[in-house]
Amino acid sequence: MSVRVGAALAHSNIAFSKYWGKREYVGNYPATPSLSMTLDALTTRTKVAFDPALSADRFFLAGAEQTGAPLVRVSGLLDRLRRETETSEFAEVQSSSNFPAAAGLASSASGFAALALAAVSALGLDWDKARVSDLARRSSASAARSLYGGFVELPAGPPEPTARPLSARSVALPSHVDWRLVIAVAGLGPKAVGSTSGMEETRRESPYYRSWLDLAPGLHEELLDALAARDLPRFGSLAEKSAYAMHASAMAAGVVYFNGVTLEVLAKVRELRAGGLTLFATMDAGPQVKVLCEARDAAAIADALRTVLGVRRVVEARPAEGARAIEASEVSS
Ligand code: DP6
Secondary structure (H helix, E strand, O other), X not given: OOOEEEEEEEEEEEEEEOOOOEOOOOOOXXXXXXXXXXXXXXXXXXXXXXXXXXXXXXXXXXXXXXXXXXXXXXXXXXXXXXXXXXXXXXXXXXXXXXXXXXXXXXXXHHHHHHHHHHHHHHOOOOOOHHHHHHHHHHHOHHHHHOOOOOEEEEOOOOOOOOOOOOOOEEEEOHXXXXXXXXXXXXXXXXXXXXXXXXXXXXXXXXXXXXXXXXXXXXXXXXXXXXHHOOXXXXXXXXXXXXXXHHHHXXXXXXXXXXXXXXXXXXXXXXXXXXXXXXXXXXXOOOOOEXXXXXXXXXXXXXXXXXXXXXXXXXXXXXXXXXXXXXXXXXXXX
Protein backbone atom coordinates (compact mmCIF):
# COMPACT_ATOMS: atom_id res chain seq x y z
CA MET A 1 0.00 0.00 0.00
CA SER A 2 1.13 3.52 -0.64
CA VAL A 3 1.86 6.32 1.81
CA ARG A 4 -1.30 8.23 2.80
CA VAL A 5 -0.73 11.92 3.54
CA GLY A 6 -2.92 14.62 5.06
CA ALA A 7 -2.22 18.09 6.41
CA ALA A 8 -4.07 20.66 8.49
CA LEU A 9 -3.75 24.12 9.95
CA ALA A 10 -5.17 25.05 13.34
CA HIS A 11 -5.08 28.23 15.39
CA SER A 12 -4.59 28.28 19.09
CA ASN A 13 -7.33 29.48 21.42
CA ILE A 14 -7.47 31.24 24.76
CA ALA A 15 -10.18 30.45 27.30
CA PHE A 16 -12.15 33.14 29.12
CA SER A 17 -14.10 30.59 31.11
CA LYS A 18 -11.33 28.19 32.16
CA TYR A 19 -11.09 24.44 31.90
CA TRP A 20 -9.07 23.49 34.96
CA GLY A 21 -9.55 19.99 36.37
CA LYS A 22 -10.64 16.66 34.93
CA ARG A 23 -13.34 14.16 35.72
CA GLU A 24 -11.86 11.31 37.72
CA TYR A 25 -12.63 8.64 35.14
CA VAL A 26 -10.61 7.81 32.04
CA GLY A 27 -10.93 9.62 28.72
CA ASN A 28 -9.78 13.20 29.53
CA TYR A 29 -13.20 14.71 30.26
CA PRO A 30 -13.07 18.26 31.73
CA ALA A 31 -14.58 18.86 35.18
CA THR A 32 -15.50 22.44 34.21
CA PRO A 33 -17.09 23.92 31.08
CA SER A 34 -14.95 26.36 29.10
CA LEU A 35 -15.39 29.16 26.59
CA SER A 36 -12.60 30.34 24.31
CA MET A 37 -11.71 32.55 21.38
CA THR A 38 -9.76 31.07 18.47
CA LEU A 39 -6.80 33.34 17.62
CA ASP A 40 -5.49 34.21 14.18
CA ALA A 41 -1.96 35.11 15.33
CA LEU A 42 -1.01 31.69 16.73
CA THR A 43 -0.91 28.97 14.09
CA THR A 44 0.23 25.34 13.86
CA ARG A 45 0.64 23.44 10.60
CA THR A 46 0.88 19.65 10.72
CA LYS A 47 1.42 16.92 8.15
CA VAL A 48 0.74 13.24 8.83
CA ALA A 49 1.98 10.45 6.54
CA PHE A 50 0.81 6.90 7.29
CA ASP A 51 3.58 4.76 5.81
CA PRO A 52 3.57 0.93 5.62
CA ALA A 53 7.38 1.01 5.67
CA LEU A 54 7.56 2.52 9.20
CA SER A 55 8.03 0.30 12.27
CA ALA A 56 7.02 3.05 14.75
CA ASP A 57 5.54 6.56 14.74
CA ARG A 58 7.98 9.46 14.30
CA PHE A 59 7.31 13.02 15.37
CA PHE A 60 9.21 16.13 14.23
CA LEU A 61 8.55 19.50 15.85
CA ALA A 62 9.98 22.43 13.89
CA GLY A 63 12.20 19.92 12.10
CA ALA A 64 13.64 18.36 15.29
CA GLU A 65 12.79 14.72 16.00
CA GLN A 66 10.99 14.26 19.34
CA THR A 67 11.21 11.23 21.64
CA GLY A 68 9.82 10.51 25.12
CA ALA A 69 6.66 12.21 26.39
CA PRO A 70 5.90 14.39 23.31
CA LEU A 71 6.12 11.34 21.01
CA VAL A 72 4.03 9.21 23.39
CA ARG A 73 1.28 11.86 23.38
CA VAL A 74 1.23 12.09 19.58
CA SER A 75 1.19 8.28 19.29
CA GLY A 76 -1.69 8.18 21.78
CA LEU A 77 -3.91 10.13 19.40
CA LEU A 78 -2.80 8.06 16.41
CA ASP A 79 -3.39 4.83 18.38
CA ARG A 80 -6.99 5.82 19.11
CA LEU A 81 -7.55 6.60 15.47
CA ARG A 82 -5.90 3.34 14.38
CA ARG A 83 -8.12 1.38 16.77
CA GLU A 84 -11.30 3.07 15.51
CA THR A 85 -10.44 2.60 11.85
CA GLU A 86 -8.58 -0.74 11.96
CA THR A 87 -5.49 0.87 10.50
CA SER A 88 -2.18 -0.70 11.43
CA GLU A 89 0.32 1.63 9.76
CA PHE A 90 2.56 3.93 11.71
CA ALA A 91 2.90 7.56 10.76
CA GLU A 92 5.45 10.29 10.40
CA VAL A 93 4.23 13.59 11.82
CA GLN A 94 5.77 16.96 10.94
CA SER A 95 4.53 19.96 12.89
CA SER A 96 5.54 23.59 13.19
CA SER A 97 4.07 26.58 14.98
CA ASN A 98 4.71 30.29 14.68
CA PHE A 99 5.04 30.68 18.49
CA PRO A 100 7.03 28.99 21.30
CA ALA A 101 5.78 25.56 22.38
CA ALA A 102 4.75 24.86 25.98
CA ALA A 103 5.04 28.43 27.27
CA GLY A 104 1.41 29.01 28.18
CA LEU A 105 0.39 30.02 24.68
CA ALA A 106 -1.71 26.92 24.21
CA SER A 107 0.57 25.06 21.80
CA SER A 108 -1.17 21.80 22.72
CA ALA A 109 -4.51 23.31 21.65
CA SER A 110 -3.47 24.14 18.09
CA GLY A 111 -1.06 21.18 18.00
CA PHE A 112 -3.58 18.42 18.76
CA ALA A 113 -6.34 20.07 16.72
CA ALA A 114 -4.05 20.17 13.66
CA LEU A 115 -2.79 16.65 14.34
CA ALA A 116 -6.30 15.18 14.66
CA LEU A 117 -7.54 16.86 11.48
CA ALA A 118 -4.39 16.01 9.48
CA ALA A 119 -4.53 12.34 10.56
CA VAL A 120 -8.25 12.04 9.76
CA SER A 121 -7.62 13.66 6.34
CA ALA A 122 -4.66 11.35 5.66
CA LEU A 123 -6.93 8.32 6.13
CA GLY A 124 -9.58 9.89 3.88
CA LEU A 125 -12.24 9.59 6.61
CA ASP A 126 -15.53 11.35 6.20
CA TRP A 127 -15.73 12.58 9.81
CA ASP A 128 -17.61 15.70 10.83
CA LYS A 129 -15.90 18.41 12.89
CA ALA A 130 -17.52 17.25 16.12
CA ARG A 131 -15.97 13.81 15.77
CA VAL A 132 -12.52 15.29 15.06
CA SER A 133 -13.01 17.62 18.05
CA ASP A 134 -13.73 14.62 20.30
CA LEU A 135 -10.58 12.87 19.03
CA ALA A 136 -8.48 15.98 19.77
CA ARG A 137 -10.11 16.40 23.22
CA ARG A 138 -9.01 12.96 24.33
CA SER A 139 -5.39 14.09 23.88
CA SER A 140 -5.74 17.67 25.11
CA ALA A 141 -9.14 19.05 26.03
CA SER A 142 -8.40 22.64 24.99
CA ALA A 143 -7.59 21.29 21.48
CA ALA A 144 -11.23 20.27 21.04
CA ARG A 145 -12.07 24.00 20.86
CA SER A 146 -9.51 24.85 18.15
CA LEU A 147 -11.46 22.89 15.52
CA TYR A 148 -13.96 25.76 15.54
CA GLY A 149 -13.58 29.47 14.84
CA GLY A 150 -14.72 32.53 16.75
CA PHE A 151 -16.05 31.80 20.25
CA VAL A 152 -16.22 28.15 21.23
CA GLU A 153 -17.64 26.22 24.16
CA LEU A 154 -16.53 22.86 25.52
CA PRO A 155 -19.00 21.46 28.07
CA ALA A 156 -17.80 19.62 31.18
CA GLY A 157 -17.89 15.83 31.04
CA PRO A 158 -20.86 14.25 32.84
CA PRO A 159 -20.33 13.49 36.55
CA GLU A 160 -20.82 9.75 36.03
CA PRO A 161 -18.23 7.79 34.01
CA THR A 162 -18.88 7.74 30.28
CA ALA A 163 -17.09 6.84 27.06
CA ARG A 164 -19.44 8.93 24.92
CA PRO A 165 -18.10 11.59 22.58
CA LEU A 166 -17.73 15.08 24.01
CA SER A 167 -17.03 17.78 21.45
CA ALA A 168 -16.68 21.52 21.46
CA ARG A 169 -19.23 23.71 19.66
CA SER A 170 -19.27 27.11 18.10
CA VAL A 171 -21.21 29.74 20.06
CA ALA A 172 -20.38 32.89 18.03
CA LEU A 173 -18.71 33.59 14.70
CA PRO A 174 -15.39 35.50 14.54
CA SER A 175 -17.35 38.56 13.32
CA HIS A 176 -19.72 38.56 16.34
CA VAL A 177 -17.64 41.20 18.15
CA ASP A 178 -14.79 43.53 17.23
CA TRP A 179 -12.57 42.47 20.13
CA ARG A 180 -8.84 41.83 20.24
CA LEU A 181 -6.52 39.88 22.48
CA VAL A 182 -3.19 41.60 23.13
CA ILE A 183 -0.68 39.04 24.39
CA ALA A 184 2.23 40.19 26.54
CA VAL A 185 4.92 37.50 26.44
CA ALA A 186 6.41 37.54 29.93
CA GLY A 187 8.72 34.53 29.59
CA LEU A 188 9.84 32.31 26.75
CA GLY A 189 11.12 29.09 28.35
CA PRO A 190 9.00 25.96 28.60
CA LYS A 191 6.72 26.02 31.65
CA ALA A 192 7.87 24.20 34.78
CA VAL A 193 4.56 22.37 35.29
CA GLY A 194 2.44 21.38 32.29
CA SER A 195 -1.30 21.93 32.48
CA THR A 196 -2.12 18.21 32.79
CA SER A 197 0.04 17.78 35.91
CA GLY A 198 -0.86 21.24 37.24
CA MET A 199 -4.54 20.26 37.22
CA GLU A 200 -3.83 16.93 38.86
CA GLU A 201 -1.75 18.62 41.57
CA THR A 202 -4.56 21.16 42.12
CA ARG A 203 -7.16 18.40 42.43
CA ARG A 204 -5.06 16.45 44.93
CA GLU A 205 -3.61 19.27 47.02
CA SER A 206 -5.65 22.46 46.78
CA PRO A 207 -8.02 23.34 49.64
CA TYR A 208 -9.83 25.55 47.12
CA TYR A 209 -10.30 23.06 44.28
CA ARG A 210 -13.86 22.25 45.37
CA SER A 211 -14.74 25.96 45.51
CA TRP A 212 -13.35 26.37 41.99
CA LEU A 213 -15.51 23.50 40.71
CA ASP A 214 -18.56 25.03 42.40
CA LEU A 215 -17.91 28.50 40.95
CA ALA A 216 -16.96 27.61 37.35
CA PRO A 217 -20.34 26.53 35.83
CA GLY A 218 -22.18 29.67 36.98
CA LEU A 219 -19.38 31.94 35.72
CA HIS A 220 -19.49 30.08 32.42
CA GLU A 221 -23.22 30.70 31.97
CA GLU A 222 -22.78 34.38 32.78
CA LEU A 223 -19.93 34.64 30.26
CA LEU A 224 -22.11 33.11 27.54
CA ASP A 225 -24.80 35.63 28.36
CA ALA A 226 -22.39 38.60 28.26
CA LEU A 227 -20.99 37.37 24.95
CA ALA A 228 -24.45 37.11 23.43
CA ALA A 229 -25.07 40.71 24.58
CA ARG A 230 -21.65 41.80 23.17
CA ASP A 231 -21.05 43.35 26.58
CA LEU A 232 -17.26 43.66 26.85
CA PRO A 233 -17.12 45.25 30.35
CA ARG A 234 -19.25 42.44 31.78
CA PHE A 235 -17.62 39.68 29.74
CA GLY A 236 -14.12 40.91 30.57
CA SER A 237 -14.64 41.19 34.30
CA LEU A 238 -16.17 37.70 34.41
CA ALA A 239 -13.20 36.37 32.40
CA GLU A 240 -10.76 37.96 34.87
CA LYS A 241 -12.69 36.37 37.71
CA SER A 242 -12.44 32.95 36.06
CA ALA A 243 -8.68 33.36 35.52
CA TYR A 244 -7.96 34.59 39.05
CA ALA A 245 -10.14 31.89 40.62
CA MET A 246 -8.44 29.15 38.58
CA HIS A 247 -4.99 30.45 39.51
CA ALA A 248 -5.95 30.93 43.16
CA SER A 249 -7.01 27.29 43.40
CA ALA A 250 -3.79 26.18 41.67
CA MET A 251 -1.58 28.44 43.82
CA ALA A 252 -3.09 27.02 46.97
CA ALA A 253 -1.61 23.71 45.82
CA GLY A 254 1.77 25.35 45.17
CA VAL A 255 1.20 25.41 41.40
CA VAL A 256 2.38 28.90 40.39
CA TYR A 257 2.53 29.97 36.75
CA PHE A 258 3.06 33.72 37.25
CA ASN A 259 6.51 35.29 37.26
CA GLY A 260 7.49 38.80 38.33
CA VAL A 261 6.79 40.19 34.87
CA THR A 262 3.27 38.68 34.93
CA LEU A 263 2.51 40.69 38.08
CA GLU A 264 3.97 43.88 36.57
CA VAL A 265 1.78 43.47 33.47
CA LEU A 266 -1.27 42.87 35.66
CA ALA A 267 -0.46 46.07 37.56
CA LYS A 268 -0.24 47.91 34.22
CA VAL A 269 -3.65 46.53 33.21
CA ARG A 270 -5.18 47.91 36.42
CA GLU A 271 -3.41 51.25 35.91
CA LEU A 272 -4.73 51.56 32.33
CA ARG A 273 -8.21 50.65 33.53
CA ALA A 274 -8.05 53.30 36.23
CA GLY A 275 -7.09 55.72 33.45
CA GLY A 276 -10.35 54.98 31.64
CA LEU A 277 -9.51 52.19 29.15
CA THR A 278 -11.69 49.09 28.93
CA LEU A 279 -9.39 46.07 29.21
CA PHE A 280 -9.27 42.76 31.06
CA ALA A 281 -6.56 40.15 31.69
CA THR A 282 -6.53 36.39 31.52
CA MET A 283 -3.67 33.94 32.21
CA ASP A 284 -3.18 30.24 31.54
CA ALA A 285 -0.59 27.63 32.49
CA GLY A 286 2.34 29.99 31.89
CA PRO A 287 3.49 33.54 32.67
CA GLN A 288 1.92 35.27 29.64
CA VAL A 289 -0.85 37.82 30.14
CA LYS A 290 -3.55 38.06 27.50
CA VAL A 291 -5.47 41.32 27.48
CA LEU A 292 -8.97 41.52 26.03
CA CYS A 293 -10.08 44.86 24.61
CA GLU A 294 -11.99 46.61 21.82
CA ALA A 295 -10.20 46.63 18.44
CA ARG A 296 -9.91 50.42 18.51
CA ASP A 297 -7.91 50.35 21.78
CA ALA A 298 -5.58 47.46 20.87
CA ALA A 299 -2.66 49.47 19.46
CA ALA A 300 -2.51 51.86 22.43
CA ILE A 301 -2.74 48.94 24.88
CA ALA A 302 -0.01 47.02 23.02
CA ASP A 303 2.27 50.09 23.20
CA ALA A 304 1.60 50.47 26.92
CA LEU A 305 2.36 46.79 27.61
CA ARG A 306 5.66 47.09 25.69
CA THR A 307 6.82 49.64 28.25
CA VAL A 308 6.63 47.07 31.08
CA LEU A 309 10.17 45.99 31.95
CA GLY A 310 10.74 42.32 31.08
CA VAL A 311 8.00 42.00 28.46
CA ARG A 312 9.67 40.11 25.63
CA ARG A 313 7.15 40.57 22.90
CA VAL A 314 3.59 41.81 22.40
CA VAL A 315 1.34 40.04 19.90
CA GLU A 316 -2.07 41.28 18.80
CA ALA A 317 -4.60 38.57 17.91
CA ARG A 318 -8.09 38.71 16.48
CA PRO A 319 -10.80 36.03 16.34
CA ALA A 320 -9.94 33.43 13.70
CA GLU A 321 -11.64 30.69 11.72
CA GLY A 322 -11.47 27.09 12.86
CA ALA A 323 -9.02 24.38 11.77
CA ARG A 324 -8.94 23.36 8.09
CA ALA A 325 -7.25 20.82 5.86
CA ILE A 326 -4.38 22.23 3.77
CA GLU A 327 -1.99 20.93 1.12
CA ALA A 328 0.90 18.86 2.49
CA SER A 329 3.29 21.18 0.66
CA GLU A 330 2.17 24.01 2.97
CA VAL A 331 3.90 22.32 5.94
CA SER A 332 7.61 22.96 6.21
CA SER A 333 9.64 19.88 7.12
C1 DP6 B 1 -5.26 26.83 31.63
O1 DP6 B 1 -5.94 21.43 27.39
O2 DP6 B 1 -3.53 21.87 28.02
O3 DP6 B 1 -5.23 26.64 29.25
O4 DP6 B 1 -6.35 18.31 28.54
O5 DP6 B 1 -4.45 17.96 30.09
O6 DP6 B 1 -3.99 18.63 27.71
P1 DP6 B 1 -4.94 18.71 28.89
O7 DP6 B 1 -4.93 20.23 29.33
P2 DP6 B 1 -4.93 21.54 28.45
O8 DP6 B 1 -5.39 22.60 29.54
C2 DP6 B 1 -5.65 23.94 29.26
C3 DP6 B 1 -5.81 24.69 30.54
C4 DP6 B 1 -5.91 26.18 30.40
C5 DP6 B 1 -7.36 26.64 30.38
C6 DP6 B 1 -8.12 26.40 29.09
O9 DP6 B 1 -7.53 26.42 28.00
O10 DP6 B 1 -9.35 26.23 29.20
